[in-house]
Amino acid sequence: xxxxxxxxxxxxxxxxxxxxxxxxxxxxxxxxxxxxxxxxxxxxxxxxxxxxxxxxxxxxxxxxxxxxxxxxxxxxxxxxxxxxxxxxxxxxxxxxxxxxxxxxxxxxxxxxxxxxxxxxxxxxxxxxxxxxxxxxxxxxxxxxxxxxxxxxxxxxxxxxxxxxxxxxxxxxxxxxxxxxxxxxxxxxxxxxxxxxxxxxxxxxxxxxxxxxxxxxxxxxxxxxxxxxxxxxxxxxxxxxxxxxxxxxxxx
Amino acid sequence: xxxxxxxxxxxxxxxxxxxxxxxxxxxxxxxxxxxxxxxxxxxxxxxxxxxxxxxxxxxxxxxxxxxxxxxxxxxxxxxxxxxxxxxxxxxxxxxxxxxxxxxxxxxxxxxxxxxxxxxxxxxxxxxxxxxxxxxxxxx
Numbered sequence: 001x002x003x004x005x006x007x008x009x010x011x012x013x014x015x016x017x018x019x020x021x022x023x024x025x026x027x028x029x030x031x032x033x034x035x036x037x038x039x040x041x042x043x044x045x046x047x048x049x050x051x052x053x054x055x056x057x058x059x060x061x062x063x064x065x066x067x068x069x070x071x072x073x074x075x076x077x078x079x080x081x082x083x084x085x086x087x088x089x090x091x092x093x094x095x096x097x098x099x100x101x102x103x104x105x106x107x108x109x110x111x112x113x114x115x116x117x118x119x120x121x122x123x124x125x126x127x128x129x130x131x132x133x134x135x136x137x138x139x140x141x142x143x144x145x146x147x148x149x150x151x152x153x154x155x156x157x158x159x160x161x162x163x164x165x166x167x168x169x170x171x172x173x174x175x176x177x178x179x180x181x182x183x184x185x186x187x188x189x190x191x192x193x194x195x196x197x198x199x200x201x202x203x204x205x206x207x208x209x210x211x212x213x214x215x216x217x218x219x220x221x222x223x224x225x226x227x228x229x230x231x232x233x234x235x236x237x238x239x240x241x242x243x244x245x246x247x248x249x250x251x
Numbered sequence: 252x253x254x255x256x257x258x259x260x261x262x263x264x265x266x267x268x269x270x271x272x273x274x275x276x277x278x279x280x281x282x283x284x285x286x287x288x289x290x291x292x293x294x295x296x297x298x299x300x301x302x303x304x305x306x307x308x309x310x311x312x313x314x315x316x317x318x319x320x321x322x323x324x325x326x327x328x329x330x331x332x333x334x335x336x337x338x339x340x341x342x343x344x345x346x347x348x349x350x351x352x353x354x355x356x357x358x359x360x361x362x363x364x365x366x367x368x369x370x371x372x373x374x375x376x377x378x379x380x381x382x383x384x385x386x387x388x389x390x
Contacts, residue, residue, distance in 0.1 A: 017270055017271075050302055050370075054305075057377070058377050064375045089369060
């Protein structure tokens with residue numbers, strides 16, 4: 001009788017091994033695809049966050065420039081440059097950043113600067129952005145607003161010391177985006193006749209920082225007029241400058 | 252005459268065991284998905300470090316001041332121990348501007364990932380920079 005052939009078993013084992021290899025390869029490819037997809041998603045989110053952060057820095061830097069005497073067109077020109085730089089980035093696809101400067105009163109060309117005599121001063125910039133990132137597998141549309149505002153509020157009082165010498169007290173608050181903030185630089189002025197004088201050591205000038213955005217300044221000055229006008233010139237820690245004037249009340 | 256069917260089956264069984272073991276050994280040396288996950292986390296870690304450093308405009312200010320040492324020290328703190336990095340700073344025209352190397356280890360021969368970051372300075376003269384941060388897990 002002819003002996004039974006065993007080649008069928010070897011074929012089965014070979015088929016089983018090949019099936020296992022194919023299956024494991026497929027699983028590996030799926031896993032790699034999943035991780036790559038997650039990586040791209042996280043990287044995209046980070047990329048968009050970085051662009052928003054950069055837009056904020058451009059608006060802050062522009063406002064610092066304008067509030068310190070720069071041209072009001074600086075905001076628009078800086079944002080145009082920022083948009084141009086981003087359009088050259090092709091890391092995740094075509095990147096387009098558009099912006100609109102607020103023109104609704106009191107803003108003009110995205111800027112509002114009011115340094116009033118009623119104890120309130122504000123320096124503000126407002127821009128609306130739309131960002132589009134597009135590629136074969138990516139389509140992101142995001143709109144966001146950047147409103148950068150530094151404001152100062154002052155209250156002043158005085159009492160006669162001797163003759164025309166007056167003891168002047170000023171309390172002022174600095175606010176950034178509506179929240180109390182610390183100042184980088186503070187200069188207090190008082191008006192004598194038609195000129196402004198800086199309150200300094202010769203006036204026994206002292207300033208107290210409460211550490212919460214509130215400051216108390218005090219000085220002695222020879223002011224003949226019963227109208228004691230003072231002015232606080234403040235730069236916040238972003239170099240945005242703001243000032244406010246007030247007339248002191250007698251106590 | 253002896254029946255040799257049993258011997259062949261034993262040889263086949265040994266062969267099968269050998270094939271399975273060698274398959275296991277080969278699969279262990281594959282570039283496995285955990286390696287990709289590590290690279291993914293490295294990209295995230297690098298990007299987050301730059302975003303954190305840039306939060307209040309610090310990164311742009313340090314670049315403007317050409318304080319490369321401070322940038323290196325900041326990255327040393329922000330990146331986890333065991334991560335090697337090399338940072339190159341370019342201006343708007345893609346010309347490198349860092350006059351000294353900003354790195355903690357030479358990355359030659361390492362498996363690296365690259366993070367690109369666009370930075371806007373927050374100072375009055377707004378400037379733009381493009382950063383390339385190369386990262387690798389230390390061996």
